[in-house]
Amino acid sequence: MVFTAVEERRVQFSELSKNDAVVPVRIDYLAAIENILRVLPDTENVTVVVGTSPIEQFWREEIGKAVKPLANRVSFTWTNHLSFADLLKHAAALPPRSAIFWELMIVDAAGVVHEGNTALTRLHAVSNAPIFSYDESFFGREIVGGPLLAVLDTSRQTAAVAVRMLAGEKASDIKITSVEFSRPKFDWREMQRWGISERRLPPGSTVLFRELTAWERYRWQITSILLALLVQSAMITWLLVERFGRRRAETRSRKLSLDVIHLNRAAEAGALSASFAHDLGQPTLAIALIAQRVETLLSKDRPELGKIKEAVVDINRANDHAAAIIKQFRKLLKRTxxxxxxxxxxxxxxxxxxxxxxxxxxxxxxxxxxxxxxxxxxxxxxxxxxxxxxxxxxxxxxxxxxxxxxxxxxxxxxxxxxxxxxxxxxxxxxxxxxxxxxxxxxxxxxxxxxxxxxxxxxxxxxxxxxxxxxxxxxxxxxxxxxxx
CATH class of the missing domain: 3.30.565.10 (Histidine kinase-like ATPase, C-terminal domain)
Structure with missing residues (x-):
């Protein structure tokens, strides 16, 4: 028989038969807590979740011994004296710079038995501090991550022992080194939730469940859109240049048209100039004749003021007539x-x-x-x-x-x-x-x-x-x- 995933401190080798082999694991609690302090260096208190069953009390003692070197660095709170309901209240009211380390919760202080992952899930829902553990089975849901006991590593060792036994090797002669923590890995979602920077992670760490950026998710779509916008911008620029050139050409064409219209009208004015000269000659001749008449009236010893006034009125009338003719001629020559x-x-x-x-x-x-x-x-x-x-x-x-x-x-x-x-x-x-x-x-x-x-x-x-x-x-x- 092959016993696997058994913590080396719990293996009683003296009770194993010659047909038994063990694939032990080693939980390094000090490394697990030091991981918390590395990624969250301001941590002042770590709440260790552990129940009241004998096995849980065993691990409480082991954890306490393992973390003694950190006594001056961080304080520890144990939950073996709390019911699970009180544990949830405690986790929801933790002060800043706190963290939670999940060990086991089989039986709480109220004697309630907890099976499976339900307890950890409920704790995760209310906790106001990040949760850590060494058990990979919790990774991807409730814990931040760190150095974990990888199921794959244990499975490989177990399969290797089974193959050797099937090949005829005596089980009691197969000695396997304990499976230790694998390379650290972290859940990007929990890191974002608790503000953990990637710069704080141990060297060689892997970050999983990272949400792709818009560029990573839609790279080809964004590239296509940008290319389309670039082409569209180039076309718009070209059209604007063409439009500007066309407007300049239209403006020049209008100006030339106005010039041609003006020249045509000037030519017509030239053709009609004889008529205008004839029309203008009438009032100017009248003005000259009336002026002579006024001169004659003024040369008399007793000028007839009434007749002079009438002559002046006639001169003004003739002048208005001439001004009207000139106005019409100017209107004909006016540039549009x-x-x-x-x-x-x-x-x-x-x-x-x-x-x-x-x-x-x-x-x-x-x-x-x-x-x-x-x-x-x-x-x-x-x-x-x-x-x-x-x-x-x-x-x-x-x-x-x-x-x-x-x-x-x-x-x-x-x-x-x-x-x-x-x-x-x-x-x-x-x-x-x-x-x-x-x-x-x-x-x-x-x-x-x-x-x-x-x-x-x-x-x-x-x-x-x-x-x-x-x-x-x-x-x-x-x-x-x-x-x-």
Missing amino acids: SDPEIQQETDLNGAIADALSILSTEANHRQVVLHAEGHKGPLLVRADPIHLLQVLLNLATNAMDAMVDNPSDTRRVAIRTAMRADSKVEVVVSDSGPGIPEQVIDEIFDTFYTTKPHGTGLGLSIARTIVDTYGGKIWAENCAQGGAA
Whole structure:
């Protein structure tokens, strides 16, 4: 027979037969307590859990003898005089710098028998101090750890003895050295609970049940996410650079468009300059003639003050007329603002300005130019100079289209109307020959023109401006003749 896992102090070799072999173990209580003091160097008291049965009293005496060298270092409290209920209260109220060493609890002071691990489990649930032991069977649940009697070491020795006996070796001749503590191992969860640093552990210790960090647990997932974020960041950066470049290009394109629109309007001003000069000549000539008249009146011995006052009023009236003509001319030459900066503008006001600017030219060409339709303000969000530019381009093209018409049939109308969804419709129509159907879709193309000296920019610029503000512009022939 093989006796195994028997503490060497409990083996009675004299009573063994020649067919018996023993695999003893050696419990080093001093090393077990010193382990507590190593990992918890501030410990001042160790409560040793031991019951009242004879075997427990035996081990109480053995433990007391083993830890005598530590008498000046730490105090010991024994539980053999406590019932288990009192033991639980004691463990729950331990002062700081305390530890518990679990030996045995078979019978408590009240005579209650405890079986299995139930007592240790209940103690662990209420204790306010860490629990240590040498028994590996408790490791992973209730104890912190340290040097333990490993079941695997004992099992290997036992198996080796059994093999030797099966091979014919006499059992009484097999002498086995006692199995001692294995390399220290500790429960990471209990270390975290009681604030035990890994730096305090004995050299060569193993830490088990360590919870993986987020990086260790999800390394590949985190790496994939970081890689995806890196790629996404690179793409976002590239898109931002592209967007910045595109905005710069759009800004430059808008500026160039504004310059082209301004040059086009300046060209129109040049074309209309003769009409403006003619209009401006009338009030300036009137001012000169009235001034001569005033001079004549003042040269008399008795100046007629009433007539002089009338002359001065006439001069002021002529001056206001000239100022109005110059104001219209300046408005035509004014550089437009950025189309992104929109403002509420009265469309009927822009039409009135256009009619005023074109009136002299229309009279010169013998064209009847008038507006009709919606009365009162027509508010739209657009730059007033842009609206004026579109109206001038369309009306000028309409007058150009009627150059071969008899003078009494030349009519240009600008009509306004309110449509659904608060939309405004403006129609510029003429009484000319109309637009050939094969080119009607091309007249708004840049540089398209049928005029000998045309630039092909007027209608193209008109479309650009209308598109800028989200509008729509098109051309069609009228059923009664002409185009719109």
